[in-house]
Amino acid sequence: QVQLVESGGGLVQAGGSLRLSCAASGTIFSINTMGWYRQAPGKQRELVAAITSSGSTNYRDSVKGRFTISRDNAKNTVYLQMNSMKPEDTAVYYCNRALIVSNSLRAATFGSWGQGTQVTVSS
Numbered sequence: 533q534v535q536l537v538e539s540g541g542g543l544v545q546a547g548g549s550l551r552l553s554c555a556a557s558g559t560i561f562s563i564n565t566m567g568w569y570r571q572a573p574g575k576q577r578e579l580v581a582a583i584t585s586s587g588s589t590n591y592r593d594s595v596k597g598r599f600t601i602s603r604d605n606a607k608n609t610v611y612l613q614m615n616s617m618k619p620e621d622t623a624v625y626y627c628n629r630a631l632i633v634s635n636s637l638r639a640a641t642f643g644s645w646g647q648g649t650q651v652t653v654s655s
Contacts, residue, residue, distance in 0.1 A: 534558040534642040536627055541649030546615055552649060553613040554627030559642065562605040567630025567637070570610045570623035570651075578638045579614060582630040590632045594620075617653045624648040 540552040552568065567582035580592045581601040589601050600613040610627050626648045631638040 536644070536646035538625060538627055538646050538649040541625060541651045542629045543652045543654065544620055546617060546655050548617050548653070548654055549613070549615045550617065550647055550651060551553055552614070552625055552627075554610045554612075554646070556608045556610070556627070561608040562622075564629050565640070566601075566603060566608070566610040566627060566640075568599075568601060569628060569630075569639070569641075570621075571626070571648075572623040573624075573639075576598075577583045577626070579630055579639050582632050583610065585635055586633060588632065590635065590637055592637060592648075616653070619653045622651060623654050624650050 535557045537555045544550055563585050565584045567579050569577050569579050571577040580595050583589045583601045583603050598616045603610045625644055628641040631640040
């Protein structure tokens with residue numbers, strides 16, 4: 533069974549930065565495209581960034597130029613560096629499997645989710 537543990541969230545002012553981490557176990561992490569998802573109150577969960585096993589990345593338009601996804605296969609960990617943050621980035625952030633198809637993001641999750649990490653951006 534896949535286990536995903538997200539961390540690094542917190543409260544930050546608009547314009548600030550946070551770095552999220554997600555440790556994965558129970559899967560061959562290195563072969564999977566991994567992504568960061570987020571869910572704001574009253575909204576559907578959305579995929580915001582993904583990274584392939586070889587390091588190719590793709591981002592949702594709303595975070596391009598501000599967020600950077602990376603991974604360390606030796607540590608089974610995926611990261612999300614968030615800069616120039618905006619109040620609309622406020623959400624619970626989750627990592628999970630994803631796909632990049634024809635240069636577009638596609639959700640392709642494992643059967644389970646981690647607990648997520650809360651990110652709150654104040655104006």
